[in-house]
Amino acid sequence: MATAPHRTGGLVARSVAPGYPLAVTASPLRAPLLALLLLGGSASAVPKLPDPVAAPDDLSKGVAASDGDERDAKLPRVGKVKECCGYPIAQKDGFRLSFYWLAYESEYANETYDVDIYDKTGFWLGRYPSGFVYELKLEGTGFLRDGRLLNYDGPCAWGMGTCFSVLSFDEHPMGRGVQNRALVPFRSVAVDPHLIPIGSPLFVPEVVGLVLPDGTVHDGCLRADDMGGAIKNRKLDFFVESYFNFKYLADQLWWHLKATPHLDEPRCQYLRLGEPRERQNEHTDWAQIHSRSYKTRQAQALTIYKKQMLRRGAHKRAVLTSAVAANRVKVTGKRR
Helix, strand or coil, X not given: CCCCEEEECCEEEECCXXXXXXXEECCCCCHHHHHHHHHHCCHHHCCCCCCCCCCCCCCCXXXXXXXXXXCCCCCCCCXXXXXXXXXXXXXXXXXXXXXXXXXXXXXXXXXXXXXXXXXXXXXXXXXXXXXXXXXXXXXXXXXXXXXXXXXXXEECCCCCCEEEXXXXXXCCCCCECHXXXXXXXXXXXXXXXXXXXXXXXXXXXXXXXXXXXXXXXXXXXXXXXXCCCCCCXXXXXXXXXXXXXXXXXXXXXXXXXXXXXEECCHHHHHHCCCCCHHHHHCCCCHHHHCCHHHHHHHHXXXXXXXXXXXXXXXXXXXXXXXXXXXXXXXXXXXXX
């Protein structure tokens, strides 16, 4: 098949059958350059031409007069913002916020003193009203009228089955939390250690701006110092020293007792005590809590609880119906 030559910029190209590349033959004018490209193939073999430099009054190369608003090659160094970088451990209002306080014997002085309490060694601590002992067991710490401070010390084989210990005001002026930590009013919270490590500072936005009884304003920083039998999963128990303080703060919250705690918030790191055990507490069961098997067990437990409540309700309705029927027979003398 005959081919027709085509001249393109000093190179002679001959067209061939469709589907095949063009057969390019070098022109004598471009032969040295083509040989250099084919033999070298690398950028190092090609001589580098100098960059063009514009004349002082030449604007054709993109050189414009400076107007003073150009950015520098590097941005200036800025200090780390201390109000960032924490992360929430739940969605907004994902935690329930509750309160606990100290029990005072003086509030039950007019009641009958009928319950004896002991420490774990079997030493008799005194006899007190049953209402005060119940609140003491519920809250964990209480003041006696003789000036002593009692703290929950776990189950035992003496008296009512719950023992207490006398605290030192030098070490624990407001009560003792878990791991021998001193409770601080308006700072300490009881948490579930499966979700929040003991000793870790927390930032709770819902608490920011609360006016405390002494006139100061809360900055939202709390610390996990305690735990309890009823503090499970997504619940925070805020230590406020007295029932009146609880009412005072709850009114400011408009009784919207929900919280969104944040961990690793830099603004709250001043509350960290730096105890060696806090590093061990960082290993929580967060992955286990959020595993599929745990959620399945929780759903099964909730189903069992609902069935029990339905059975109790049905039993109460049956008892009430039988009582009404018996009363009707007694009044009218007729049975339906």
